[in-house]
Amino acid sequence: MEITGDEIRRRMIDHESLDPGGLRLVGATITGQLDLSDVVAKRPLVLRDCTAEQPVVLDRAQFTVLDLSGLVAPSLRARGLAVDHHLRLSGARLSADESVDALHMRIGGSVYLDEGFHASGSVTLSGSQIAAVLMCAGARFEAGLFLVDLRVGDGIFLSQGCEVSGGGRHASVRLRGTRVDGQLVLRGGRFSSPGVALDMRHVRVGKELFMPFGSVEGKAQLEGLTYEGLPRDATVDEWLAFLPTRTLRYSAAPWAQLAAAHQAAGHERDVRRIRVAQQRDLRRRGRLSRWGRAWHLVRGVTVGHGYRPGLALVWLAGVLVVSVTVVLSSGAVRCSVVEQVGYALNVATPLVKVDAARCTVDGASLTGQAVLASTWLLQLLAWAFATLFVAGFTGLVRRNA
Structure with missing residues (x-):
């Protein structure tokens, strides 16, 4: 049709x-x-x-x-x-x-x-x-x-x-x-x-x-x-x-x-x-x-941008282990082994202090000076990780991401 x-x-x-x-x-x-x-x-x-x-x-x-x-x-x-x-x-x-x-x-x-x-x-x-x-x-x-x-x-x-x-x-x-x-x-x-x-x-x-x-x-x-x-x-x-x-x-x-x-x-x-x-x-x-980008990477590695604040505690624990290792292996800290561990925790832990008053560091030797310098750096890192943990836990990092 x-x-x-x-x-x-x-x-x-x-x-x-x-x-x-x-x-x-x-x-x-x-x-x-x-x-x-x-x-x-x-x-x-x-x-x-x-x-x-x-x-x-x-x-x-x-x-x-x-x-x-x-x-x-x-x-x-x-x-x-x-x-x-x-x-x-x-x-x-x-x-x-x-x-x-x-x-x-x-x-x-x-x-x-x-x-x-x-x-x-x-x-x-x-x-x-x-x-x-x-x-x-x-x-x-x-x-x-x-x-x-x-x-x-x-x-x-x-x-x-x-x-x-x-x-x-x-x-x-x-x-x-x-x-x-x-x-x-x-x-x-x-x-x-x-x-x-x-x-x-x-x-x-x-x-x-x-x-x-x-x-x-x-x-x-x-x-x-x-x-x-x-x-x-x-x-x-x-x-x-x-x-x-x-x-x-x-x-x-x-x-x-x-x-x-x-x-x-x-x-x-x-x-x-x-x-x-x-x-x-x-x-x-x-x-x-x-x-x-660099700061973003730091936040990601340390606290998962605020969504994994427990990572900061892992890094903090790593700092403490390094501090104890440095002190025990240096031979520049004079006190018992237990007191050396307490000294290492003292210098690296921001909030917790252990009695290690009898420990002295041989500041005249290069090794002693290296121990002092490393513990200052480790203390700075420990404070940073503790602060990041608190910021991540409270959501401050997420709000500023």
Whole structure:
């Protein structure tokens, strides 16, 4: 069956003469251009498994239901399209460089780009509002999927065989600024790019995030990404490996969100691991001065940036052992062995003093002078480690990290 694009337009303009079921065509070939720009038709339009010779244009059109499942066409342009219920493009095949240009749509139900949907060019739904679901399971996007500033009610499903590649100078999947009140599901998808595969900056997910990192083949941008509960499909260890190596640059926000999620779940041990890993990433990729980087390293080694204050006690114990070793091996301290140990602890321990009054140091010899100099240095180090322990234990180091 053949039908002209002008005939379809004429029928939809005269929609009141149509059956309440609207216009329904299956397997038709549409000759000429199907241009339904600015058509307001309070009837369904169903063009299933139809073939269009030229791009389909739906700018600012209004329908109750729009079903273009199985459509074969160069492209679809639908800027400002309004549909009361569902927009279906399941199994559609679009071949132009800009396959779908659908900015600022208003969809009262769901959008289906699934069941074998294939776009050779870019697909853009940016700025649109979808009341229910954006379903892309089993779809293939060869030149990027752009969902910037999208508003979705129930969920976005880039899952179950959804493949997105390309994207040019942008990420393959560009979700920047999108808000979804329900779930964001990337489980079973594949997102690849030699550069950035996922741009999820400032995305707000009202419920769970399902994001297995095995699906991401490229870098990711996660600054400002927020979600409820614990992220699914990736373990804490996988997050700790992904954030410092697979994100484009250092940002505190993804680390803070991950730590907050585990804090809310009561996983204190994981929170400490996340915070320590964040500080390592900051030292490696953050914008620190040379001295700032050195001090950051000292904090990390001594107290784990305030999250492992017990490390400072280990270092303090090491200082005491060195002090005792120096005194016992020098031969320059004159008193019994027990008193020599007490003397070593006296000179190196900031807070605890042991009676070793009978010990004297041969200050005239080079060895004695070396003992005096080393004990002064060890006492300084002991005070430093004791202070770092107190600062780490009270959270002062964390507040200044």
